[in-house]
Amino acid sequence: MEKSLGVVENEICVLIATDQDVVAARQQGRAIALQLGFSASDSTLLATAISELARNIVTYAGHGEICFRVTQNSGRPSITVTARDSGPGIASIEQAMRDGYSTSGSLGMGLPGVRRLVDEFEITSVVGRGTTVTVRKWKS
Amino acid sequence: MEVPILKQGEILIATVQAALTDSDLLQLRRALVEKVAKARARAIIIDLTAMDVMDSFASRTMREVAHMIRLRGAETVIVGIQPDVAFAMVQLGLTMGGVTTALDLEEGLEYLHRKFRTIL
Numbered sequence: 108m109e110k111s112l113g114v115v116e117n118e119i120c121v122l123i124a125t126d127q128d129v130v131a132a133r134q135q136g137r138a139i140a141l142q143l144g145f146s147a148s149d150s151t152l153l154a155t156a157i158s159e160l161a162r163n164i165v166t167y168a169g170h171g172e173i174c175f176r177v178t179q180n181s182g183r184p185s186i187t188v189t190a191r192d193s194g195p196g197i198a199s200i201e202q203a204m205r206d207g208y209s210t211s212g213s214l215g216m217g218l219p220g221v222r223r224l225v226d227e228f229e230i231t232s233v234v235g236r237g238t239t240v241t242v243r244k245w246k247s
Numbered sequence: 248m249e250v251p252i253l254k255q256g257e258i259l260i261a262t263v264q265a266a267l268t269d270s271d272l273l274q275l276r277r278a279l280v281e282k283v284a285k286a287r288a289r290a291i292i293i294d295l296t297a298m299d300v301m302d303s304f305a306s307r308t309m310r311e312v313a314h315m316i317r318l319r320g321a322e323t324v325i326v327g328i329q330p331d332v333a334f335a336m337v338q339l340g341l342t343m344g345g346v347t348t349a350l351d352l353e354e355g356l357e358y359l360h361r362k363f364r365t366i367l
Binding site (some may be wrong): 129150151154155158159 | 266267268269270299300301302303304329330331332334335336338339340341
């Protein structure tokens with residue numbers, strides 16, 4: 108918990124290892140969004156993004172964590188969601204961010220789709236070390 | 248969380264009651280493909296009103312159900328996708344490609360009754 112001029116930050120992390128954790132994480136994200144006064148529509152967009160990020164952790168890395176951080180900056184709240192794993196990492200982020208690309212035979216729309224659901228999107232990945240995806244959504 | 252499947256005449260109706268995990272979705276797929284022949288159903292309706300999120304896995308599984316049911320000689324109608332869920336699906340880049348959808352259970356049943364009457 109950190110407090111400074113008009114900014115309140117508080118981070119909650121949940122472990123992601125099973126498909127039940129995927130549902131729990133997106134439900135938690137939606138609950139936080141609704142609590143902050145996000146519209147039902149924006150809350151669903153965020154929950155959908157979290158579902159995709161959490162599933163990527165289970166599918167590619169086996170386990171990892173998802174953290175939620177709420178920032179109330181001069182009255183306009185935002186939620187930052189960080190999905191972190193120590194899995195195999197992504198060799199080509201450029202390729203992974205292209206619509207239609209996948210290494211697991213899935214739809215291959217994961218990351219580019221997630222980027223469209225949120226306001227800010229950042230990804231870092233090191234092969235053999237893991238992947239961190241950070242997304243942020245502002246209350247509209 | 249098991250999804251109850253009810254038989255109404257020649258139609259099977261699966262009503263999702265709460266958010267489904269990936270394994271729940273796969274279990275539903277298996278149950279529908281098995282039951283459609285056992286019940287000699289001509290169609291199934293999957294009611295997704297209670298689905299909180301339709302992500303890539305859920306959408307793909309629903310498309311697969313529809314294709315498998317077609318191979319079993321019956322038809323699938325997906326109903327009840329909520330407005331916010333539909334919005335998120337489109338933003339994510341998902342489609343239900345070629346799968347029949349209807350607003351709600353009532354519309355889905357009406358569609359099938361109309362269609363079967365035409366065939367008969």
